[in-house]
Amino acid sequence: MRYSALAIMRQVLNGHRGWTPAWRDPEPQSSYDFIVIGGGGHGLATAYYLAKEHNAARVAVLEKGWIGGGNVGRNTTIIRANYLLEGNQPFYELSLKLWENLEQDLNYNAMVSQRGILNLCHTDAQRDAYRRRGNAMMFTGSGAELLDTDGVRAMYPFLNFDDARFPIKGGLLHRRGGTARHDGVAWGYARAADQRGVDIIQNCEVTGFRIENGKLLGVETTRGYIGAKKVGVAVAGSSGRVMAQAGMRLPIESHVLQAFVTEGLKPVLDGVITYGAGHFYVSQSDKGGLVFGGDIDGYNTYAQRGNLPVVEDVAEGGMSLMPMIGRARLLRMWGGVMDMSMDGSPFIDHTEIDGLYFNGGWCYGGFKATPASGFCFAHLMATDRPHEVATAYRLDRFKTGRMIDEKGVGAQPNLH
Amino acid sequence: MIINHPLLGPRDASEFTYLGDASLINRPDWQSDSAAAEFHDYLYLRDNPAGTHRELWFHEQGDRSWLVVTRNTLTHEILATELARDVARKTGRGK
Numbered sequence: 098m099r100y101s102a103l104a105i106m107r108q109v110l111n112g113h114r115g116w117t118p119a120w121r122d123p124e125p126q127s128s129y130d131f132i133v134i135g136g137g138g139h140g141l142a143t144a145y146y147l148a149k150e151h152n153a154a155r156v157a158v159l160e161k162g163w164i165g166g167g168n169v170g171r172n173t174t175i176i177r178a179n180y181l182l183e184g185n186q187p188f189y190e191l192s193l194k195l196w197e198n199l200e201q202d203l204n205y206n207a208m209v210s211q212r213g214i215l216n217l218c219h220t221d222a223q224r225d226a227y228r229r230r231g232n233a234m235m236f237t238g239s240g241a242e243l244l245d246t247d248g249v250r251a252m253y254p255f256l257n258f259d260d261a262r263f264p265i266k267g268g269l270l271h272r273r274g275g276t277a278r279h280d281g282v283a284w285g286y287a288r289a290a291d292q293r294g295v296d297i298i299q300n301c302e303v304t305g306f307r308i309e310n311g312k313l314l315g316v317e318t319t320r321g322y323i324g325a326k327k328v329g330v331a332v333a334g335s336s337g338r339v340m341a342q343a344g345m346r347l348p349i350e351s352h353v354l355q356a357f358v359t360e361g362l363k364p365v366l367d368g369v370i371t372y373g374a375g376h377f378y379v380s381q382s383d384k385g386g387l388v389f390g391g392d393i394d395g396y397n398t399y400a401q402r403g404n405l406p407v408v409e410d411v412a413e414g415g416m417s418l419m420p421m422i423g424r425a426r427l428l429r430m431w432g433g434v435m436d437m438s439m440d441g442s443p444f445i446d447h448t449e450i451d452g453l454y455f456n457g458g459w460c461y462g463g464f465k466a467t468p469a470s471g472f473c474f475a476h477l478m479a480t481d482r483p484h485e486v487a488t489a490y491r492l493d494r495f496k497t498g499r500m501i502d503e504k505g506v507g508a509q510p511n512l513h
Numbered sequence: 514m515i516i517n518h519p520l521l522g523p524r525d526a527s528e529f530t531y532l533g534d535a536s537l538i539n540r541p542d543w544q545s546d547s548a549a550a551e552f553h554d555y556l557y558l559r560d561n562p563a564g565t566h567r568e569l570w571f572h573e574q575g576d577r578s579w580l581v582v583t584r585n586t587l588t589h590e591i592l593a594t595e596l597a598r599d600v601a602r603k604t605g606r607g608k
C-alpha cells in the first residue's frame with residue numbers, strides 16, 4: 098500500500114479498518130544470494146539499497162530480536178555532516194543528501210527535520226578549529242556559518258553566556274543538520290525493502306558461520322542453517338561477539354552511551370545545540386521532550402544501561418550550559434551498546450573470509466550515517482569494490498597507518 | 514559500581530580511570546622480529562567479550578595504584594580485584 102493524503106482520506110471514511118501490516122513476516126528460505134545480519138538501521142538500509150540499486154532479488158535480513166529494538170531506536174536522533182577529515186566528510190555529506198530525499202524515496206514519514214545544529218565554542222583555539230572545520234565542510238557543499246557571541250545570543254538567548262569557566266564565544270552553525278525520527282527510519286527502510294522483495298526475518302539470531310577453506314557458505318541461526326553467497330554483518334554494538342564466531346578479533350570495544358528525555362515542554366529549542374567544552378548535546382523532540390546526552394560511560398560493557406556517575410556528569414553539563422533545564426523533570430533514560438573503534442571512525446570492508454563483509458565501529462555517531470552506510474555497504478557487497486566515499490573505512494588501516502582520527506585522541510576507544 | 518580495592522577496601526568506581534583490557538600489561542618485546550605485527554595486535558585488536566572481562570583501572574583519585582578488575586560486562590558485577598603489580602609478577606615480570 099502506498100501512503101498518501103488520499104490513502105489517509107480513504108481510511109478515515111472506512112474507520113481505519115483497511116491498513117495492512119507494513120512488512121511481511123516470512124519464513125526463512127534455505128538459501129539467499131545476500132544475507133544481512135542485524136535488522137538495525139544499517140542492516141535494513143543495506144538490504145533496501147541491494148534491492149533498489151543493484152537489483153538483488155534474493156535478499157534476507159536476519160534480526161535476533163525485533164527491528165528497531167537496537168541502537169537505531171535508542172539514539173538521540175541527530176543527523177549531520179560536520180566532519181573535518183577527507184576520509185569522513187564526503188561520506189557524511191552523501192548521507193545528508195540521502196536523508197534529504199529519504200521520505201520521498203521510501204514513501205515513509207521519518208520526520209527528517211533540518212532544524213540546524215549549532216556547535217558552541219568557548220575558547221579562541223576552539224573557534225579557530227571550528228573555522229577550519231567549517232571550511233572543510235564548505236568544500237564538500239555541506240554548508241557552515243561561523244557565528245559570534247551576538248549571533249548565538251540572537252538564536253538562543255537563554256544559554257549561560259558568561260560562565261566563568263566556559264564563556265560562549267560563538268559557534269559553528271550547520272543549517273542542513275538536524276534530527277529524524279529514529280525508529281521511524283528503521284520502519285521506513287523495512288517497509289520499502291520488503292516491498293522490493295527482501296525477507297525481513299525477526300527473532301532469528303545468528304549463532305555461527307559455516308566456513309570452508311576460507312569461503313563462507315552460510316550462517317547457523319536459531320531458526321536453522323541458511324545458505325548464502327554473501328553475508329554482511331551490521332550488528333552495531335554486538336560486532337565483537339558476532340565476528341568472534343567467525344574467528345576474528347576486531348579493533349573495537351563495546352561501550353555504553355546513555356540518553357535522557359524530559360517531560361513534554363512548550364517549544365523552547367528549535368535546533369540542536371552541542372556544548373563543545375562540557376560535552377553535552379540537546380534538542381527538543383516534536384512531542385516537546387528535551388532529548389539530551391553526553392559522554393559514554395567509558396568502560397567495556399554489553400549491559401544496555403549505564404551507571405549513575407555519568408548521569409550526574411551529563412546533568413551538570415546541561416545545567417552549566419542551559420540553567421533552565423534544571424526546572425524540567427526527567428522522564429526517561431536508557432543506555433545503548435556501541436562499537437567504539439580504535440580511532441573513532443567506522444569500518445565498511447570485506448573480511449579475509451571470502452563472502453563475509455563487515456560494517457561496524459560506528460561509535461556514538463552512526464545514526465546519521467544510516468543511509469550512506471547502507472548505500473555503501475550494498476555497493477561493496479554487490480560489486481566487491483568500495484564505494485568512492487567509503488574507501489578509507491578499511492579494517493587494516495591501523496596496520497597500514499591510515500587511521501581516521503577525527504578527534505585527534507589516538508587509539509583509546511573510551512576517549513572518542 | 515563499587516570496586517573492592519585490595520589495600521583500601523570498597524571504593525566508588527568514579528575514583529578510578531579506565532584503561533581497557535588487562536592484556537595491555539603484556540607489552541610485546543620491541544626487539545622481536547615480528548614486533549610490528551605484535552604491537553599492532555596488542556594496541557588495536559581486542560577480544561571484547563560479553564561476560565567475564567579482566568581490565569585495568571587506575572586509582573587516580575586515590576592511592577594511584579593500578580588494579581586488574583575482573584568484571585562481568587553483561588551485568589556490571591565485579592568478581593575480583595587484584596593489584597596489577599601482583600598480576601604482572603605472577604607472570605614472571607618485574608622484580
Ligand SMILES: Cc1cc2nc3c(=O)[nH]c(=O)nc-3n(C[C@H](O)[C@H](O)[C@H](O)COP(=O)(O)OP(=O)(O)OC[C@H]3O[C@@H](n4cnc5c(N)ncnc54)[C@H](O)[C@@H]3O)c2cc1C
Nearest residue numbers: 135137138139161167168169172173175303433463464465
Ligand atoms: C544513547 C545513544 C545516542 C546516540 N545518539 C546518536 C546521534 O544523536 N546521532 C548519531 O548519528 N548516532 C547516534 N548514536 C549512534 C547510533 O545510534 C548507532 O551508531 C547506529 O544506530 C548503529 O547502527 P544500527 O542502527 O544498524 O544498529 P542497531 O539498531 O543496534 O542494529 C543492530 C542489530 O543487530 C542485531 N543483532 C545483534 N547480534 C545479532 C545476531 N547474532 N543475529 C542477528 N541479529 C543480531 C541487534 O538485535 C540489532 O537490532 C547513538 C547511540 C546511542 C546508544
